[in-house]
Amino acid sequence: MNRDTSISTRDKVAAGLRKRHRSELTFRAFGFIATAIGILFLAVFFWSLIAQGYTAFSQTYLTLDIEFSEEALAPGGQLDLEYADFDGVVRQSLRQLLPDATDRRARREMNRLVSIGAGYQVRDAIRDDESLLGTTQTMRVPAASTVDMVMKGNIDRTLPEEQRTASDRQLAWIDQLAEQGRLEMGFNTALFTNGDSREPELAGIRGAVMGSLYMLIVAIAVSFPVGTAAAIYLEEFAPKNRWSDLIEVNINNLAAVPSIVFGLLGLAVFINWIGIPRSSPLVGGFVLSLLTLPVIIIASRAAIKAVPPSIREAALGLGASKMQVVGHHVLPLALPGMLTGAIIGMSRALGESAPLLMIGMVAFIVDVPAGFTDPATALPVQVYLWADSPERAFAERTSAAIIVLLAFLLVMNLTAVILRKRVERQW
Amino acid sequence: MDNEVAVATGDAMEHVEYVESDANPSGDTVGNVKSDDAFISAEDVNVYYGDNHAIKNVTLEIGRQQVIALIGPSGCGKSTFLRCLNRMNDSIDSARVTGRITLDGEDIYAKNLDPVLLRARVGIVFQKPNPFPKTIYENVAYGPRIHGLAANRSELDQIVHTSLERAGLLKEVKDRLDEPGTSLSGGQQQRLCIARTIAVNPEVILMDEPCSALDPIATAKIEDLIDELSENYAIIIVTHSMQQAARVSQRVAYFHLGKLIEVDETSRIFTNPQHKLTEDYITGRIG
Ligand SMILES: Nc1ncnc2c1ncn2[C@@H]1O[C@H](COP(=O)(O)OP(=O)(O)OP(=O)(O)O)[C@@H](O)[C@H]1O
Ligand SMILES: [Mg+2]
Numbered sequence: 053m054n055r056d057t058s059i060s061t062r063d064k065v066a067a068g069l070r071k072r073h074r075s076e077l078t079f080r081a082f083g084f085i086a087t088a089i090g091i092l093f094l095a096v097f098f099w100s101l102i103a104q105g106y107t108a109f110s111q112t113y114l115t116l117d118i119e120f121s122e123e124a125l126a127p128g129g130q131l132d133l134e135y136a137d138f139d140g141v142v143r144q145s146l147r148q149l150l151p152d153a154t155d156r157r158a159r160r161e162m163n164r165l166v167s168i169g170a171g172y173q174v175r176d177a178i179r180d181d182e183s184l185l186g187t188t189q190t191m192r193v194p195a196a197s198t199v200d201m202v203m204k205g206n207i208d209r210t211l212p213e214e215q216r217t218a219s220d221r222q223l224a225w226i227d228q229l230a231e232q233g234r235l236e237m238g239f240n241t242a243l244f245t246n247g248d249s250r251e252p253e254l255a256g257i258r259g260a261v262m263g264s265l266y267m268l269i270v271a272i273a274v275s276f277p278v279g280t281a282a283a284i285y286l287e288e289f290a291p292k293n294r295w296s297d298l299i300e301v302n303i304n305n306l307a308a309v310p311s312i313v314f315g316l317l318g319l320a321v322f323i324n325w326i327g328i329p330r331s332s333p334l335v336g337g338f339v340l341s342l343l344t345l346p347v348i349i350i351a352s353r354a355a356i357k358a359v360p361p362s363i364r365e366a367a368l369g370l371g372a373s374k375m376q377v378v379g380h381h382v383l384p385l386a387l388p389g390m391l392t393g394a395i396i397g398m399s400r401a402l403g404e405s406a407p408l409l410m411i412g413m414v415a416f417i418v419d420v421p422a423g424f425t426d427p428a429t430a431l432p433v434q435v436y437l438w439a440d441s442p443e444r445a446f447a448e449r450t451s452a453a454i455i456v457l458l459a460f461l462l463v464m465n466l467t468a469v470i471l472r473k474r475v476e477r478q479w
Numbered sequence: 480m481d482n483e484v485a486v487a488t489g490d491a492m493e494h495v496e497y498v499e500s501d502a503n504p505s506g507d508t509v510g511n512v513k514s515d516d517a518f519i520s521a522e523d524v525n526v527y528y529g530d531n532h533a534i535k536n537v538t539l540e541i542g543r544q545q546v547i548a549l550i551g552p553s554g555c556g557k558s559t560f561l562r563c564l565n566r567m568n569d570s571i572d573s574a575r576v577t578g579r580i581t582l583d584g585e586d587i588y589a590k591n592l593d594p595v596l597l598r599a600r601v602g603i604v605f606q607k608p609n610p611f612p613k614t615i616y617e618n619v620a621y622g623p624r625i626h627g628l629a630a631n632r633s634e635l636d637q638i639v640h641t642s643l644e645r646a647g648l649l650k651e652v653k654d655r656l657d658e659p660g661t662s663l664s665g666g667q668q669q670r671l672c673i674a675r676t677i678a679v680n681p682e683v684i685l686m687d688e689p690c691s692a693l694d695p696i697a698t699a700k701i702e703d704l705i706d707e708l709s710e711n712y713a714i715i716i717v718t719h720s721m722q723q724a725a726r727v728s729q730r731v732a733y734f735h736l737g738k739l740i741e742v743d744e745t746s747r748i749f750t751n752p753q754h755k756l757t758e759d760y761i762t763g764r765i766g
Contacts, residue, residue, distance in 0.1 A: 369603040
């Protein structure tokens with residue numbers, strides 16, 4: 053090479069410095085813009101979500117003076133919790149507040165102002181305390197979603213009557229009730245205590261949250277031990293040959309398989325062949341663990357690979373057995389990485405809906421699942437179900453469910469971070 | 480065969496000249512590979528890393544209470560040979576060892592021999608310090624603990640303290656035994672690794688340049704330790720320092736390009752080397 057010795061290293065470096073600085077600046081500007089775009093998208097996403105969803109956390113309640121009359125509830129002198137006309141009692145007290153509804157049509161419209169949940173509330177009250185019979189109690193019952201929507205300003209009063217869900221008469225009554233101080237906004241407890249419902253004001257996400265929780269428990273209980281054990285075996289014990297390469301390629305491919313395929317597999321194997329009850333968190337959890345296994349295996353293998361070989365040599369050189377090397381040195385160092393893998397896997401599992409559709413978890417389920425074999429649904433599926441409903445009240449609940457899903461995710465990730473910090477600080 | 484390959488590639492010309500012009504064509508080692516009271520004996524050992532023939536037909540005996548220094552230019556296979564003696568090469572997938580190595584008459588590559596037991600008897604200090612990311616105490620206590628050498632905590636404390644003392648580290652660390660071993664300086668880490676190895680009380684100690692990161696004072700301590708240990712143990716030490724080899728060893732083995740060129744008593748090697756390569760190396764013409 054033709055080297056010009058008259059120019060010293062110093063001059064050559066100095067000549068190139070500007071170019072280096074420029075490329076660094078360009079890169080930093082590019083990185084900054086990329087980050088800013090990411091944050092912008094995130095901000096827009098959260099803003100629209102919260103703007104749409106925050107109203108779902110409050111709900112309009114109606115205060116009624118309910119007369120637990122014996123003739124209405126226990127006509128034969130005997131209280132019959134199954135067949136007593138609880139709705140009638142509620143309607144009766146509403147009629148006292150709004151006496152101008154005389155004809156049948158008007159009454160029917162008026163009845164629609166109060167949620168059917170009110171009747172259940174009356175039933176529960178008397179079931180818990182029979183001495184209420186014959187007394188009059190002031191009760192706070194949920195208003196129908198129409199009232200709620202009017203109160204939240206989601207119904208445009210300027211529209212012609214036939215294009216509104218609330219009629220002119222209903223609007224007048226609502227104003228009247230509001231004036232009497234009978235309507236008030238309160239925290240929407242039903243959203244957190246109820247399962248799904250056809251009535252938006254009674255629909256809650258507890259069923260979906262519990263379903264998701266049970267599924268995640270199953271998924272982590274299956275995929276974490278299996279995934280880490282497989283990773284340890286593949287990295288530390290399995291001979292490195294064509295077979296292990298083949299397995300490696302397959303695991304990597306598995307991580308990219310569309311999740312719905314796992315749903316089909318779960319349907320064929322877990323439900324049809326093994327006979328696990330369909331729609332249950334148990335089968336959902338198994339399907340999700342199929343999904344998270346490759347993720348956990350790949351992350352765990354990377355974590356194990358990252359343990360410096362000199363540590364292994366040191367332990368082996370002292371006479372530690374293979375198992376001791378893994379247990380005493382490799383695992384403690386790899387555990388944080390493995391936990392990260394598990395959390396990435398679980399986050400993915402929590403957000404999955406497609407495979408759950410295949411195993412019947414998309415059904416309309418009112419009861420909150422009490423165990424791993426009860427029919428259940430999951431948060432993302434609940435989002436899908438509500439997003440599909442035409443009522444305006446379900447739209448805000450959809451956003452609320454997404455907010456809860458994100459909060460769930462946040463709690464899960466935070467737990468993982470804390471757990472990881474704990475493990476990392478171990479020595 | 481290897482020579483032909485080297486000639487063909489051209490870049491190893493210099494070495495090939497040595498081998499062809501001066502060396503013993505048969506590949507035999509000059510000097511005396513035998514030892515009185517042989518404890519370790521290697522016969523016709525060959526090591527291959529894939530296609531790389533790293534150790535070629537090495538035969539060597541090492542005595543029971545002997546310090547033998549392995550010297551030779553970088554990359555000549557000293558570490559590789561050392562690692563054969565406690566089967567550390569097992570964990571390198573590409574490495575293949577042939578020949579026969581016995582420890583006290585027992586074939587260490589025999590099928591029924593457990594490398595765990597072998598490594599408890601033949602300890603090793605690696606070329607690069609590699610303390611565990613655990614406390615100083617745990618580093619030293621680890622070996623005795625896994626082998627069940629201490630009956631209780633106070634015995635373990637005792638082992639840890641004497642090992643650190645012998646490695647010349649106790650004074651510096653006795654107030655910070657709970658700190659991570661990785662927080663020590665490079666030289667301190669090396670001494671920690673030595674302490675860790677002697678804590679197991681092995682019969683043979685393999686040392687791969689144990690003093691390369693140490694100052695003269697710590698080096699002197701380690702050399703004293705080697706002297707002391709050699710009363711009971713066989714010690715095989717790789718070193719790049721002729722002075723060190725002269726100070727601590729009874730015998731010296733000179734390696735060159737995977738071959739054991741010459742072995743003899745230390746005084747003879749340094750005063751009257753038989754082989755031209757050895758002479759060139761110790762007088763500073765190669766290396
Ligand atoms: N793990 C390995 N895989 C493949 N080849 C290796 C490996 N370790 C060593 N070698 C090769 O074996 C030969 C001998 O290496 P070795 O480490 O034994 O040399 P050395 O004499 O200890 O050198 P140094 O004095 O620099 O430590 C070298 O050519 C090296 O490239
Ligand atoms: Mg070496």
